[in-house]
Amino acid sequence: MDNHHNCWHCGTPDAGSIFCRYCNSLQAPVPNYFEFFGMPLKLSVDLARLQKQFYSLSGLLHPDRYTRRSEQEKRYSLEASSILNDAYRVLRDPIQRAEYVLKEAGFDIGEQRSKDVPPELLEEVFELNMALDELRMGDDEVLPQLDESRKKFLDILVEMDAGLEQQFQKHDAQEGDEARRAVLAEIRLTLNRRRYIKNLVNEVDKLLTARNA
């Protein structure tokens, strides 16, 4: 996105990213989430700062502030606040944030890749699937075992999230695009495995709720 645009209203060059520095009219929003928040492209994000920035940008951009302004500014305000809200939703969640960065960097983050079982978990996954099948057929005796597996996988998720946090810091510390891409590739792997386990836990939960209902 060209940041050095002319103001749509008064034509001032290098108008500024939110308001024109000359006539103060609202400009077309930038679509990149990090740029929008005026933050560097880093995977670790200061959540308190993000929230503060969200509130202050909301106050500047929300359509409620543009009721009595020109049609063009109303449109930009609607567009800008929808990007602001979407960006805040994505950036405050570490997983969505990482997926966003991967997507912007051109990585394919489709669901397909999470169909493969992580090799080190083959045995546990196999056992869990067996237990699930038995429960579906009405065998309640597997319940304690199922509960235990569920806890185990939840622990793995917690562990993974801690690992992700480290990978984020590693990414942010790299100099140069190549080095960063290499870390992003690792992160993508972690995310795929994480999604696999998450789906598994969801399936257990769904079955247990259906059974209790």
Next chain:
Amino acid sequence: MSTFQIDFSNINKKRIVGIDLGTTNSLVAFMDLTGPQVIPGADGSMLVPSIVSLADDETFVVGDAARQLLIDRSDRTVYSVKRLMGRGAADVEEETKLFPFRIAEGSEQVIRLALGGRQFTPPEISAQVLRELKQRAEAYLGEEVTQAVITVPAYFNDAQRQATKDAGRIAGLEVLRLVNEPTAASLAYGLDKRNDGVVAVYDLGGGTFDISILRLHEGIFEVLATNGDTHLGGDDIDNRLLAIALEDIASEWGEDLSHSGEAVQTIRRAVIEAKERLSFQPVTAIDADFKGRKYQREITRELFEQIIKDIVDRTLGPCRQAMRDAGLEPEAIDEVVMVGGSTRIPLVRSAVSTLFRAKPHTELNPDEVVALGAAVQAAILSGDVQDKLLLDVTPLSLGIETMGGVVSKLIHRNSTIPASATEVFTTSVDGQQNVLIHVLQGERELVKDCRSLARFDLKGIDPMPAGMARIEVRFLIDANGILSVSARDLRSGTEQSVEVKPSYGLTDEQVEAMIVESYEKAEEDFAARQVREARVEADTILSAVDKARASEAWLDLTDEERAAVDLALNELQMVYHGEDHNLIRNRIENLDGATRKLAENMMNTAVRAALKGTKI
């Protein structure tokens, strides 16, 4: 109640009013220097019952005047029309069994109510209520009112919101914002001034239930989660009591009255009164008179609570879900605000205290708090209030139909609005020139379990092999919670045309036609009102002159002066029954001029009498 920092430097610009368009009652409010105020009617009443009746002369009667017609003209009188907004006949089959009015044929996409020989859609009926509120505001403020904020249940879907906006347009109001009722209530309480914190707003009205959880921070009201049921409210309680009463009557009198509109409305009135009394006393009687026969039944609060317990319990599930969605435990809720007439019921209050472990706020009148909040929001939009901002959410997830009748979610519920999502579509057949997109709202996975919102037809795609076209579609939910769709051809970068076919509701053309029709009617209404007002003025001066002619002062006038008064009096009486308000006003002025001397004489007589210390 808090004070408001208001910037009235631009006071002369157009005023925006706040309207609570309720299932049972509606109100209009505005913001002045002291804060938000509900605008009373000429009789001093704050509430306009949301009742609309079509009179024999084809004019509408609205509010209190229509209330009696619920009984006398039940087939031409509509109430609780909010329950029908944005819905099709199949949606409301169950509840319209209890309604005395008829649903006409062809109501699949928009309900058409048969009144007299004509048909009206719910937005047209609501527009009558809005017009009444508009006139009330205009009479009180002494200026034309054309812009409004209107509140809707937080859990209203896209079609219900659109229908509300349509109603505003038909009534001649530009609806600048639809605000969710619980959020509006939190604005009225001004809880942000006290401290930052988390607030739950529990809103049980006549026909709808909402729960919203908000975080307040330096004047920002951020909704974290909302939930509810658009078909749960005081009406359900009334129907429960009504059914019991009708059963009683059937066994006592041996007569089934459930098909007599007049009887049902009479008994409904009686059970509502009993319900309201039970909020303040432990025992009361349902007391109804119908065609000279009396029905009476004692009811204790204890029995009442047994009867309604499951209705109250139905509100708790959405409350728990909202807390889960907000990621909060009940302990995290600092304050609870109660909204809607049904929160006067002690059982409701105790259920809410137990659930949230906090004593609910009930300081503001639960019937008025939403309208007051709408007025605050109106002042935010006008720029008069600058230290507050509402960040609301969409109550329902938005998705599109994919293969196998499955819904793929694009915007999740409780996303802050405005919110958007983009999706790239392609063609599946060589040379295909349009793509149909089916948009739905709801939380379930299958299309059949979600609410169809609209079908969008992307047209004019250049013919090319299957899978080559790349059309980027942007779904945008605005600050009113209403969806719009735009599309762009990624290969050419040009805007793509999108044809919208809403699944429920009126098309733009239909609304336009209704605006034109209602405008013509509004002109008549306006003229009729002018005549009425002119006659009231004429009555005042006629009776004053009558009195004066019998006084001593009359005799002090010369013959010519007396003749002039008589002439002007005569002339006014001649035009009094005519339909030209200008002419009536003109003759009033003439009479006023002719009686000036008479008035002075009377004044002098009065002064002389006062000086003498005697009474005249």
